[in-house]
Amino acid sequence: xxxxxxxxxxxxxxxxxxxxxxxxxxxxxxxxxxxxxxxxxxxxxxxxxxxxxxxxxxxxxxxxxxxxxxxxxxxxxxxxxxxxxxxxxxxxxxxxxxxxxxxxxxxxxxxxx
Amino acid sequence: xxxxxxxxxxxxxxxxxxxxxxxxxxxxxxxxxxxxxxxxxxxxxxxxxxxxxxxxxxxxxxxxxxxxxxxxxxxxxxxxxxxxxxxxxxxxxxxxxxxxxxxxxxxxxxxxxxx
Numbered sequence: 001x002x003x004x005x006x007x008x009x010x011x012x013x014x015x016x017x018x019x020x021x022x023x024x025x026x027x028x029x030x031x032x033x034x035x036x037x038x039x040x041x042x043x044x045x046x047x048x049x050x051x052x053x054x055x056x057x058x059x060x061x062x063x064x065x066x067x068x069x070x071x072x073x074x075x076x077x078x079x080x081x082x083x084x085x086x087x088x089x090x091x092x093x094x095x096x097x098x099x100x101x102x103x104x105x106x107x108x109x110x111x112x113x
Numbered sequence: 114x115x116x117x118x119x120x121x122x123x124x125x126x127x128x129x130x131x132x133x134x135x136x137x138x139x140x141x142x143x144x145x146x147x148x149x150x151x152x153x154x155x156x157x158x159x160x161x162x163x164x165x166x167x168x169x170x171x172x173x174x175x176x177x178x179x180x181x182x183x184x185x186x187x188x189x190x191x192x193x194x195x196x197x198x199x200x201x202x203x204x205x206x207x208x209x210x211x212x213x214x215x216x217x218x219x220x221x222x223x224x225x226x227x228x
Contacts, residue, residue: 043205043219105155
């Protein structure tokens with residue numbers, strides 16, 4: 001079945017630092033790829049998505065590019081803020097409802113002022 | 114998108130008791146799901162809540178332990194039965210607006226602690 005691997009956390013950065021959270025996937029076919037964010041005490045929110053190779057998803061200063069050749073969907077942000085502190089989940093979706101959705105284990109990001 | 118209200122937001126329960134979690138959506142949705150997020154772990158799909166029929170459970174989850182109701186297209190409940198400390202988790206309601214690989218929308222979750 002599909003699998004998603006993302007870098008272990010916690011990741012601790014200073015405010016205004018550059019962020020990269022790595023995510024790679026294995027899937028049969030060409031899944032859609034997502035990043036979800038979970039702020040403290042809240043449920044998951046969709047951060048961005050990409051549905052085909054070379055697509056770039058972007059939102060709130062975050063970006064991720066669907067790289068088929070490296071089966072990756074790394075999350076980046078040029079200058080992080082304290083308010084970005086959260087847990088970030090990479091996910092792949094091969095369709096067919098929630099049973100086709102595979103989450104990574106999550107990366108806890110801590111931004112220090 | 115959809116606005117999902119889930120309650121309770123948290124509860125502390127005694128071993129052997131049961132807790133029912135409610136999920137209300139502000140619009141009619143076809144696909145509704147229940148997830149479990151154990152401490153420090155990713156999300157695990159428990160079941161798909163089907164309107165008008167029995168829920169579809171994933172491997173490792175059974176109806177006797179996690180009975181689910183879905184009386185209409187905007188509401189579902191998940192019951193955690195005969196709880197033990199191992200059931201301490203965050204339980205999340207989720208819906209899919211659209212079809213295929215449309216993204217899921219999540220409620221804020223119910224943080225359950227079993228003592």
